[in-house]
Amino acid sequence: MSIHDDAVQTFTPRDFHRQAHDALGNPQIRANFRKAMDGLMTKRRDSFGDWDLETLRELGANIRMRALAKLPELLEQLEANCEANGIHVHWAEDGEEACRIIRELCEARGAKAVIKGKSMVSEEMHLNEHLEAAGIEALESDLGEYLVQLNQQTPSHIIMPAIHLNTDEISDIMHHKTGTERTRDVDYMTAAARSQLRERFMAADVGISGVNFAVAETGTLCLVENEGNGRMTTTVPPMHIAVTGIEKVVEHLRDVPPLYALLSRSATGQHVTTYFNMISGPRKEQEHDGPEAVHLVLVDNGRSRIYQDDELLDTLRCIRCGACMNHCPVYTRVGGHTYGTTYPGPIGSILMPHMLGLEDTKDLPSASSLCGACGEVCPVKIPIPDLLVRLRREAVGEGRGNVPGAGVKRNKKEVAAWKSFQWLATHPGAWRRGTAMAGKLNMLMPSNLGPWTDHRTAPKPAKTTLHALIKRHRKQRSDA
Amino acid sequence: MSARDAIFKRLRERTDGPLTPPACDFSVVTNRGWSRAERLEHFERLITSVHGEVIHTTSDDWTRRLAEVLAAKSIKRLALGREHPVAAEAREALKASDVELVDVDRDIETWQREQFERVDAGMTSTGGGIAETGSLWLWPTPDEPRLISLVPPIHIAVLDAESVEDTFFDMIEAHGWAQGMPTNALLISGPSKTADIEQTLAYGVHGPRELVVLLRYAAAQVASA
Numbered sequence: 001m002s003i004h005d006d007a008v009q010t011f012t013p014r015d016f017h018r019q020a021h022d023a024l025g026n027p028q029i030r031a032n033f034r035k036a037m038d039g040l041m042t043k044r045r046d047s048f049g050d051w052d053l054e055t056l057r058e059l060g061a062n063i064r065m066r067a068l069a070k071l072p073e074l075l076e077q078l079e080a081n082c083e084a085n086g087i088h089v090h091w092a093e094d095g096e097e098a099c100r101i102i103r104e105l106c107e108a109r110g111a112k113a114v115i116k117g118k119s120m121v122s123e124e125m126h127l128n129e130h131l132e133a134a135g136i137e138a139l140e141s142d143l144g145e146y147l148v149q150l151n152q153q154t155p156s157h158i159i160m161p162a163i164h165l166n167t168d169e170i171s172d173i174m175h176h177k178t179g180t181e182r183t184r185d186v187d188y189m190t191a192a193a194r195s196q197l198r199e200r201f202m203a204a205d206v207g208i209s210g211v212n213f214a215v216a217e218t219g220t221l222c223l224v225e226n227e228g229n230g231r232m233t234t235t236v237p238p239m240h241i242a243v244t245g246i247e248k249v250v251e252h253l254r255d256v257p258p259l260y261a262l263l264s265r266s267a268t269g270q271h272v273t274t275y276f277n278m279i280s281g282p283r284k285e286q287e288h289d290g291p292e293a294v295h296l297v298l299v300d301n302g303r304s305r306i307y308q309d310d311e312l313l314d315t316l317r318c319i320r321c322g323a324c325m326n327h328c329p330v331y332t333r334v335g336g337h338t339y340g341t342t343y344p345g346p347i348g349s350i351l352m353p354h355m356l357g358l359e360d361t362k363d364l365p366s367a368s369s370l371c372g373a374c375g376e377v378c379p380v381k382i383p384i385p386d387l388l389v390r391l392r393r394e395a396v397g398e399g400r401g402n403v404p405g406a407g408v409k410r411n412k413k414e415v416a417a418w419k420s421f422q423w424l425a426t427h428p429g430a431w432r433r434g435t436a437m438a439g440k441l442n443m444l445m446p447s448n449l450g451p452w453t454d455h456r457t458a459p460k461p462a463k464t465t466l467h468a469l470i471k472r473h474r475k476q477r478s479d480a
Numbered sequence: 481m482s483a484r485d486a487i488f489k490r491l492r493e494r495t496d497g498p499l500t501p502p503a504c505d506f507s508v509v510t511n512r513g514w515s516r517a518e519r520l521e522h523f524e525r526l527i528t529s530v531h532g533e534v535i536h537t538t539s540d541d542w543t544r545r546l547a548e549v550l551a552a553k554s555i556k557r558l559a560l561g562r563e564h565p566v567a568a569e570a571r572e573a574l575k576a577s578d579v580e581l582v583d584v585d586r587d588i589e590t591w592q593r594e595q596f597e598r599v600d601a602g603m604t605s606t607g608g609g610i611a612e613t614g615s616l617w618l619w620p621t622p623d624e625p626r627l628i629s630l631v632p633p634i635h636i637a638v639l640d641a642e643s644v645e646d647t648f649f650d651m652i653e654a655h656g657w658a659q660g661m662p663t664n665a666l667l668i669s670g671p672s673k674t675a676d677i678e679q680t681l682a683y684g685v686h687g688p689r690e691l692v693v694l695l696r697y698a699a700a701q702v703a704s705a
């Protein structure tokens with residue numbers, strides 16, 4: 001994590017426990033996240049002030065459910081309307097294919113320099129590495145992403161990528177990598193980044209962005225942002241490539257205002273973002289700026305598999321606001337990198353197992369106390385805790401078996417133990433004899449019960465069972 | 481099978497069967513029932529809360545206020561359109577001033593560096609405003625291209641009080657946006673900003689650091705405004 005280390009630290013979901021342990025022992029990380037999350041929670045609450053939040057969430061959830069219910073038709077409509085508007089549409093089964101499509105589009109133009117607006121889907125498919133390997137430089141232009149990229153890291157939050165860094169650390173990074181003065185003056189650092197990036201915007205051959213909502217009815221790509229780098233990315237370079245997941249489509253233009261209202265308030269507690277950018281085509285004949293060519297790459301990458309299952313389907317409603325992580329007591333303590341996945345926090349824990357398989361991500365659905373905060377704040381009412389439980393069941397082979405890696409956590413001894421418990425609990429006579437015996441033998445109870453006793457003392461069965469106590473109590477009362 | 485066909489096949493042959501789309505009730509995002517005064521009060525309060533500046537003026541006095549803004553902010557080179565009445569009136573009014581008027585109806589390739597480095601402010605008309613969020617609605621045209629409201633350090637926008645709607649939803653419905661969208665449509669709410677450095681707000685990170693709205697009332701209505 002240290003910016004002075006030249007070795008870049010990498011994180012993987014397989015090492016969740018070790019990474020969580022390290023993060024918990026890092027006071028800087030904990031302080032940075034605590035401060036940021038507290039601020040975001042307060043701002044969100046205040047921003048919904050006079051709104052009927054529950055009715056709005058209901059509408060948001062219904063709009064997303066309607067879009068999913070009609071997904072194949074809407075994707076077809078989106079494609080047809082985009083093409084009619086002059087936006088070329090491409091389809092990719094997975095991240096690798098999407099990377100290849102984008103690289104080939106860049107190569108066909110002889111592009112050497114790509115400037116990027118924030119796109120989590122491009123992070124999901126490791127687009128930057130792919131382009132660099134082909135000799136194409138990909139530079140992030142969102143200030144947070146730019147800083148994270150300078151520091152050779154990945155985003156630790158889906159909305160605020162550099163939230164794990166504080167002002168001093170950022171000042172150091174900019175000083176080391178770009179030669180700015182060491183300072184705590186945020187305006188100075190922002191102005192420096194502005195002028196550094198302006199040169200790069202002018203020089204870029206291609207701009208690559210994500211999409212927040214793709215409107216089927218009009219063939220419009222909507223982008224939400226505050227900085228203006230998204231507008232720069234989609235307007236200045238001669239070619240714009242937008243990349244997004246197939247679930248981002250909505251049916252009507254009128255579906256957008258409620259989702260936008262929910263997104264900006266849930267994400268950063270703003271009543272509105274600075275820019276809402278709606279793109280419906282490349283530069284027209286008489287127009288004087290904007291890209292000559294616009295491409296839309298629609299990526300599946302596991303989404304159509306999630307789509308098959310009535311319960312898992314809810315995962316695809318997500319509008320990527322980040323509120324679930326801001327309110328998650330686990331995320332706040334361990335930070336975003338600990339998860340080792342593109343999407344951290346609750347949404348990551350219900351999404352990444354489908355993308356990476358449960359073999360690699362089996363610890364993520366368990367990285368939750370099921371306190372329910374995520375489900376309560378989710379603007380589109382995704383029942384995140386239920387989905388976490390469902391994935392836990394899948395991981396131990398007790399679900400439908402339709403998640404990659406299902407059953408990876410299944411443990412014969414554990415299954416046998418629960419089977420016996422189930423039998424005991426449904427046979428009262430055996431139960432009473434067993435618990436009485438356990439009470440008598442309580443000295444033999446081991447004090448080390450694996451992970452359970454790492455931070456707790458082992459339970460000791462009482463000498464007299466509750467059943468016996470009640471019996472005695474009743475007897476005393478009737479005797480009296 | 482192409483990726484497209486494979487994806488569509490999976491979506492169409494869904495394991496758990498077809499889904500029923502729920503009904504959507506949009507009443508929560510419309511029907512604010514604000515009076516004209518309330519609407520404008522909302523608009524001003526919201527846009528100033530995000531660092532936008534609002535100057536009240538009238539349709540026959542606004543160019544005088546524009547000149548004041550230009551002087552106060554030491555704007556020497558102003559980029560603006562030519563045909564839109566807002567641009568035409570401003571050009572006429574500033575003819576004799578020492579502010580240099582920069583033409584924007586040229587292909588960006590021919591003047592990109594000039595636009596990025598040597599324009600003090602860009603001025604545009606607006607299609608309307610949104611009271612609830614304090615937003616401006618812009619549909620860039622060949623006369624007023626996309627980058628004019630983004631690249632120069634100051635954006636001056638001219639907004640007619642009559643064109644302010646209550647909500648974003650109302651705006652889309654009232655103007656029939658779904659019938660046909662332009663190449664680029666924008667909502668702008670305040671100057672460019674970031675909080676990426678430890679949640680500290682900073683303005684002008686990529687776009688303008690200042691947004692000035694000249695809010696024009698019809699000359700006869702100024703007394704009631």
Ligand code: SF4
Binds near residue numbers: 266317320322377379
């Ligand atoms: S799951 Fe809900 S709260 Fe979390 S990012 Fe998605 S929309 Fe936001």
